[in-house]
Structures are given as C-alpha cells and as structure tokens.
Amino acid sequence: MTTPCIENAGVDAWMVRFADQINPDNQRWIRAFCRQCRAVFGPALVDLVPSYTTVLVQYDPWQMTDVAARATLSDLLDQLAPESAETVGRLVELPVWYDVSVGPELALIAEQTGWTMEQVASAHAAGEYQVFALGFVPGFAFMGLVDPALATPRLATPRQRVPKGSIAIAERQTSAYPQATPGGWNLIGRTPLTLFDPQSDPMTVLEAGDRVRFVPITRDCFIELGGDTTPVGEGSA
The missing domain is CATH 3.30.1360.40 (Gyrase A; domain 2)
Known part of the structure; x- marks a missing residue:
C-alpha cells in the first residue's frame, strides 16, 4: 500500500x-x-x-x-495501524443455487475454462471474498477477487432485467443483485436471501469490509428458503 x-x-x-x-x-x-x-x-x-x-x-x-x-x-x-487479518470484517455466508436456468453464464464460463459447470460453481464457492464497496443500487456489494480462471468480461449487451438474488461475475469481481435491475454481469446462480430491505436496520445484509462465502445449496433447499426458481428472462422478481 x-x-x-x-x-x-x-x-x-x-x-x-x-x-x-x-x-x-x-x-x-x-x-x-x-x-x-x-x-x-x-x-x-x-x-x-x-x-x-x-x-x-x-x-x-x-x-x-x-x-x-x-x-x-x-x-x-x-x-494508524491496520486491523489484523483475523478481525477484518464479519464472515457472512450466502446460500446459492448454482444452475444454468438462473445462471445462464455458467455454460459460458465452463466453455472458456474447459471445466464443467459443476467445477465452475465449486471454484466460485471455494473462495472467500472481501466486500470492497457498496454501490450501483442499495445493497449491491462489489466483492473480490475471484479465481483468475473465472474472470469474465461484462456482457457486451446488458440485460434489461436481472432477477433479484442473482449471483454474478464481472472480470475478477463477484456480487449478488439485491433487487431486480438492469445489469451486464455474468449470472451463475441465485441466492434466496433478501439482501436489501429498507424496513430493516441495517437495511443491507452486507457492508464494506465484510468477508463473504458462497455456500452451494440444492434446488429443493433454495425453494425451502423462499427462492424464486423462475428462469432468467422469464420475468422473475
């Protein structure tokens, strides 16, 4: 530094x-x-x-x-002295259903890496990510850094609507969309958690400095936790 x-x-x-x-x-x-x-x-x-x-x-x-x-x-x-590595930020676990129906770019990243989609999901879930900043929309956390093999440029044409909870990658950063919004990141899964609620205190699940782990879950578990299984592009909320 x-x-x-x-x-x-x-x-x-x-x-x-x-x-x-x-x-x-x-x-x-x-x-x-x-x-x-x-x-x-x-x-x-x-x-x-x-x-x-x-x-x-x-x-x-x-x-x-x-x-x-x-x-x-x-x-x-x-x-000023830095915080120790052991005390930096809370550790937050986000459950994720990795599936091509809710994460269509799983196939794209699998093709560019030569891995299976399951291996892409496992590599993403293996990391521990730092929340660098919040921005774009309330609760949107810019996190990194992902495995260099998973680094993927933003889509050439952004989607008009990315479903709430979508887990995504852009270059060496990853994030979770806290609400349905336009976006150009590569979608690889979805979390059932509500990441932004203006009626809660705090309003956002994640804060700058937090450490995040993504925990793979099954479709059944995703549904039990309240997740929306509507495929991308079919108007999920």
Whole structure:
C-alpha cells in the first residue's frame, strides 16, 4: 500500500486515498481508519463512504473547519495501524443455487475454462471474498477477487432485467443483485436471501469490509428458503 494521501473533495469533505490498486489487504487499513474517524470526529462526522482504495470523509462545517478536519485526518493517519487479518470484517455466508436456468453464464464460463459447470460453481464457492464497496443500487456489494480462471468480461449487451438474488461475475469481481435491475454481469446462480430491505436496520445484509462465502445449496433447499426458481428472462422478481 502507498502512503495515504488526503485530497480535497468539496467544502465539507476530504478524500483519503490509501492505494492505487484494488487489493483485499486495503480493507485492513480502511476499516481501522473508519473506526478511528468515528471516534475522533464524534458528532462533527456526517458520513464515511469507504470504497476499493479510498474513504470519503464528510464533516459538519459548522462544527469543524476544513483546516481542522484535515489536521485531524493527518494526525489519525500518522498513528494508524491496520486491523489484523483475523478481525477484518464479519464472515457472512450466502446460500446459492448454482444452475444454468438462473445462471445462464455458467455454460459460458465452463466453455472458456474447459471445466464443467459443476467445477465452475465449486471454484466460485471455494473462495472467500472481501466486500470492497457498496454501490450501483442499495445493497449491491462489489466483492473480490475471484479465481483468475473465472474472470469474465461484462456482457457486451446488458440485460434489461436481472432477477433479484442473482449471483454474478464481472472480470475478477463477484456480487449478488439485491433487487431486480438492469445489469451486464455474468449470472451463475441465485441466492434466496433478501439482501436489501429498507424496513430493516441495517437495511443491507452486507457492508464494506465484510468477508463473504458462497455456500452451494440444492434446488429443493433454495425453494425451502423462499427462492424464486423462475428462469432468467422469464420475468422473475
């Protein structure tokens, strides 16, 4: 990781850049930084937005000047130590039904790797993935890094509607669609879990810094857990 730098991000925010490239190890520093920010800024802190390599720190300019906010960040970074690898993020398990009916790109990835679709599913489920950031739509977690053999470019023509719960790959990232939405990632399965609920607290199952494992389940188990088996392209919710 490069030496963190502080960049201006407007009249009430600073951007702290921890690295120039995506790396799961970045999260050890980012989570420690966010924890310390909450402690030192106190009520002057408006929001923290962690991403792959940066954290946006928004503060209340009525409670803290930009000079004071930057000095606070500088002091914090001088003393910052990363979280240990063992304590970074919660471990969240997501059940997944890997099947070509709900994950049509299983066949595509199997063809490009020379593996069977079962081997593709097993390779995907074998990884432990870091949640780098949330974005695109509420609850959509950008996770990585997948096995290089599974890395697959986004679809040339995005789907107009990707079913809720779809598990997908784009390049070396993976994710789960929290709601039905357009999307161009490669679909390989579906989870029965509700990943975003505005009535819950917190509203999202996953948070930046979490570790995620995908657990293969059978079709029957998927149905028992409330999953929708409607094939992709047939208007599932």
